[in-house]
Amino acid sequence: MFCYQCEQTDRSNVNSGCATAKGMCGKDATTSDLQDLLVHGVKGIAQYAKRARALNSPDNAADDFILYAMFTTLTNVNFNATRFVTLIQEAAQIRDRVKASYIQAALAAGKTPEELTGAAAWQPAADIDGMLKQAADVGINAGLDQVGPDIIGLRSLILYGLKGVCAYAHHAYVLGKESDTVFAGIENALDFLSSDPTDAEALLNQSMALGTLNLEVMALLDEANTGNFGAQQPTQVRITPVKGKAILVSGHDLGDLAALLEQTKDTGINIYTHGEMLPAHAYPKLKAYPHLAGNYGGAWQDQQKDFADFPGAILMTSNCIIEPQPQYRQRIFTAGPVGWPGVRHIYDKNFAPLIQAAKALPGFKDDTSEKSVTVGFGRDAVLGVADKVINAVKSGDIKHFFLVGGCDGAAPGRNYYTEFAEQTPQDTVVMTLGCAKYRFNQHDFGEIGGIPRLLDIGQCNDSYSAIKIATALAGAFECGVNELPLSLVVSWFEQKAAAVLLTLLSLGIRNIRLGPTLPAFLTPNLVQVLVDKFGLQPITNAQADIEASLNRQAA
Template sequence: MFCYQCEQTDHSNGKPGCASAKGNCGKDATTADLQDLLIHAVKGIAQYSALARGLGRPDREADRFILYAMFTTLTNVNFNAARFVAMLREAAQHRDRVKKAYETLAFAQGVAVQEPAGPARWQPGANVGELQAQARLVGVDAGFETLGADIVGLRALVLYGLKGVCAYAHHARVLGYESEDVYADVEAALEFLARAPVQANALLEHALALGSVNLKVMELLDAANTGRFGNQQPAAVRMTPVAGKAILVSGHDLGDLETLLEATQDSGVQIYTHGELLPAHAYPKLKAYPHLAGNYGGAWQDQQADFANFPGPVLMTSNCLIEPLPQYRQRVFTTGPVGWPGVRHLEHGAFAPLVQAAFALPGFHESAPEETVTVGFARHTVLGVADKVIDAVKAGQIRHFFLIGGCDGAAPGRNYYTEFAEAAPDDTVVMTLGCNKYRFNRHAFGDIGGIPRLLDLGQCNDSYSAIRIAVALADAFECGVNDLPLTLVISWFEQKAAAVLLTLLALGIRNIRLGPTLPAFLTPGVLQILVEQFGIQPIGDAHADLAAALARKAA
């Protein structure tokens, strides 16, 4: 195996990347190889899908499979090799169906039939051994010795950004929101990668183009979340348990949470969110359920302690799964793209076994003293008081805005974000999103003239809100986003974060501070390009970076 798609990447072997029998995320070599091969197979579907689309015949079933398959290969999503063997067979079936439809259509329209090379011609091996042998030829580091680290790194930047795009698009799709333009863009990106590009400029151009695609996808997901559940509203979320039977829901999927809330209504079972689902409490339709009791635990990397201590079953709905420990493994269920060998997987909405487990387990014997955090400051909330914010800036009450957000993780150096946020002066506003918020969301930031100094914009999925807020402020002050008293201090971990970073770069946003460590696929050569063109800066000392940000804007 070789994998360097996330911050857990092994750096101990000279060439950065997890290359042993097991990655640092817990993914074994067989699963890693099968994931690489699935990406190859999906490229083949896209090659024929793009041709069929060009003749006016898109294939919605194949497009949906592409999003789902790509999502399963993200960090900490699916570790079940058997599921990937099945998806590889399914990928070949989709490819063959789309190919046949394309050829029939081309013949009917009198168009010469094209026969794409590469992934489009792949045929699945007869067993796992043969599939692994195929995978070794098409892994993310294929051609490393001849192409060099920079080209392979840029190619990975395109692939990993595309994985994030597909994950966000899948989140929107399961809520009933789809876009033919997005499907066409995803197909085009996969078809581009299938041609094995080796030109640095072309790869960087496609990476930035994916940033623009991801903006469309995040807008679609924003419409899906607000259209289904209402606009976010400020809400105090209980962070301590109440007595009673309990289910914990982790991941990102609001639709699964709603389905479970409906299934447990009037049952006496309390539902708790975990990790990235904390912002669910800000949506009117979800918080209307009285048994959405609160949030339990912290960010995803705390789950082994959180899940072990939780006295009920746990449902994982999307990325952020860590190997379930023996003391609670039998209480964990997965759904959607998530999987772990030996852990029970439930099809969407088929949550009866989960509810039965809740009744069989003890739940919380007594309520703990109430503690809360406030969420619900997505774009509708903030823009609803934009006049007050603008007046406070003009009056000198608000000197600077910091967006301190992104993915959390267990790597050393992440207390930088805590130090940065807590050291931000009292005349500054801290916006946050993603699970990075758990680093400081219990700190008492206070307010400025009634405007809270800490504004929780939501999940990493809600990055669109941050962009809309920044653009609205720039319009109000008749300047560009880069001219605002705004500093972005971003923590990255996996491929959704890569997609969001590409979106920010595509929008021309400069001087982003990124950490705690830079992605391994951003080689020194690739990083230099990003520094020169976009002013990307690795994080340093929190207090020094804070002072530099304030000084730059003051000047």
């Protein structure tokens, strides 16, 4: 195996990647190699799907599969090798179906069908051993000796950003939103990668095009969330448990949470959110369920302790799973793209087995003294008081905005984000999104003229809200986003963060501080390109970066 798609990558070897029997995320070599092979199979689908679409013969069902398949290869999503064998075989069958449609459409248009090679012509081996041999030729660093690390790094930037795009698009799809433009963009990017491109400028241009596409995807997801559950509202969320039977829901999938809330009405079971599900409490149609009792625990990397301590059943949706421990392995369930060998999987949102398990478990014996945090400052909530915010800036009461957000993780150095947020001056506002908020969301930041100094915008899935807030403020002040008293301090972990970063760069947003370490697939040469072209800055220490941000704005 070789993998360096996430921030916890093993950097102790010369190639800076996980290349042993097991990755730092817990993914074994077999699963890692099968994921690479699945991506290869998906490229083959896209090669024909792109050409069929150009002939007005699209296959959106094939694109739905692409979204799901790519999502399963993200960090901490699916660790089940058997499931990847099935997906690889399915990918080949779908590719052949799309190929047949393309040939038929080409002939009907009086054109000679192209004879495609590479992934489009590939056939999976008959068994897992054969598949693993095939995977050796299609890994992310295939061809390194011929094209060099910079080209491999640029290809990786596109692939990992594309995985994030597909994940966001899948979130929207399961809530009933899809787009032909998005499908076409994803097909185009995969087709581009299938050609093993070697032109650095073309690769960089494709990564920016992908960032632009992801903005459309995030807008689609925003529409899906608000259309299904209402616009976020500022809401106090209890973070201490109450007496009663309990189910804990982690991951990102609001649709799964909604289905579970409906199925547990009047059962006496309380539902708690965990990790990136915390913002669910801000959506009117979700918080209307009285048994949505609160949030339990912290960010995803705390789950082994949080889940072991939780006295009920657990549902893991969409992503962020790590190896289930013996203390809770028999009471955790997965849904959607998530998977772990031996863990029971919920299909078609039928949560009866999960509910039955919760009823058999003790739950919380007593109420705990109440504590809470406030969420729900999505774009509608913030822009609803935009005049108040603008006046506070004009009067000098608010000097600066800091967006401190992104993914959390267990790697050393992430205390930087705690220190940064808590050391921001009292006349500044901290906006946050993603699970990085758990580093500081229980700190009392106070208010500025009735405006909370900490504004929790939501999940990493809600990055669109942050962009809309920034562009609206820029419009109000008749300036560009880069001229606003705004600094972005981003913690990255996996591929959704890569997609968001590409979106920010494609919008021309400069001087983003990124950490706690830079992606291993970005070579020193590529880092310098991003520094020169976009002003990207690695984080240093909290106080120095705060002062530099304020001084840059003053200048």
